[in-house]
Amino acid sequence: MAQIGYLRPLVHTPSDPVDYYARLDEQQIALNQHLGKTIRITFLNEKACCHCGQKIKKTYNHGYCYKCFIQLPENDLCIVKPELCHFHAGTCRDPQFGEHQCMQPHIVYLALSSDIKVGITRKSNMMKRWIDQGAVRAIPFLEVPDRKTAGEIEVHLSGFIKDKTNWRKMLKNETSGRDLMEARAELLDKLPAGFRSYLISEPELYEFRYPQLSVPEKVNSLSLDKEAEIHGKLIGMKAQYLIMDTGVFHVRKHTGYKIAFEL
Ligand SMILES: [Zn+2]
Structure with missing residues (x-):
């Protein structure tokens, strides 16, 4: 039908x-x-x-x-480049949207979809984000008060770890065997002192199986x-x-x- x-x-x-x-x-x-x-x-x-x-x-x-x-604010450049959030400058396309979507707790996470990558998401949107990316495992890494801070940390960490998924590998279930907690331990050293207070000390490991x-x-x-x-x-x-x-x-x-x- x-x-x-x-x-x-x-x-x-x-x-x-x-x-x-x-x-x-x-x-x-x-x-x-x-x-x-x-x-x-x-x-x-x-x-x-x-x-x-x-x-x-x-x-x-x-x-x-x-x-x-x-x-629309959801199509602004700062959505793909959150470090460019300009809410504080008073130029948000829709401050109410900014208040609800961006000035909210965000998570910097590590996820395994092809290789281990770093990403950010609004805390309340975490599970949806991971599944939308085809992650098989994920851990929250830091929790920060807003999207801009999450973006700044992501930019910094992307100097040491990928921030993109290889979708062909992801669809073929070709995932790196690397351990998320190990990757987390290595990244801890790269974290600037100013961001350490946001660290989630004992993160839960999330796992996903796809049909x-x-x-x-x-x-x-x-x-x-x-x-x-x-x-x-x-x-x-x-x-x-x-x-x-x-x-x-x-x-x-x-x-x-x-x-x-x-x-
Ligand atoms: Zn339209």
């Missing part, structure tokens, strides 16, 4: 394995039970902004119209910009990807695309 609507990012809950849902507008479609079955995604030649609903030809920053891209029938041989990315119809046997979900025997489909990148989804 086909469901029709505008695609939204995958929704997930941190059970074991992670429970995944596709979202079309407000309707959620449970995916785990469809592993091993053929799915079909057909682009219906329409795109709409995920924020204001305006019909558009091209999406910006995964799902937005150009106006929302240049006006996967097998490790994909092909991790070529399937795009609705290249082909109007994508289909294949669903063999797994990880991060924001649907993994099929024909390739991998990054759902978030297609936010705002009107599709028919057949299970």
Whole structure:
């Protein structure tokens, strides 16, 4: 049966394995039970902004119209470069957003998705962030009062450890055997004295298992910009990807695309 609507990012809950849902507008479609079955995604030649609903030809920053891209605080440069947060200068695109999203406790974490990497997230968003990146293990490293401080620490630590995930390795389950607590111990020495008071002394280790029938041989990315119809046997979900025997489909990148989804 086909469901029709505008695609939204995958929704997930941190059970074991992670429970995944596709979202079309407000309707959620449970995916785990469809592993091993053929799915079909057909682009219906329409795109709409995920924020204001305006019909558009091209999406910006995964799902937005150009106006929302240049006006909304969630699309500002400081979201990808948090050390550039300018809330204190009084120039936040939306101070209320800044208050709720950025001037809140943040976590600097270490996570293993391909290699061990450093990253930051709002504390209340920790689990979602890790699953969105396909982390198999993660530990909170420091807890800081706001996003800017987290960004500054991340920039500093990225001189010693990766801050990016290799998505091909992540999807093929090719993860480094390195221990997170060991990496933490090594990074402790690199931490400037001014940041030490933020250290989480006995961090909990979080582990995630993803619904996967097998490790994909092909991790070529399937795009609705290249082909109007994508289909294949669903063999797994990880991060924001649907993994099929024909390739991998990054759902978030297609936010705002009107599709028919057949299970
Ligand atoms: Zn818009």
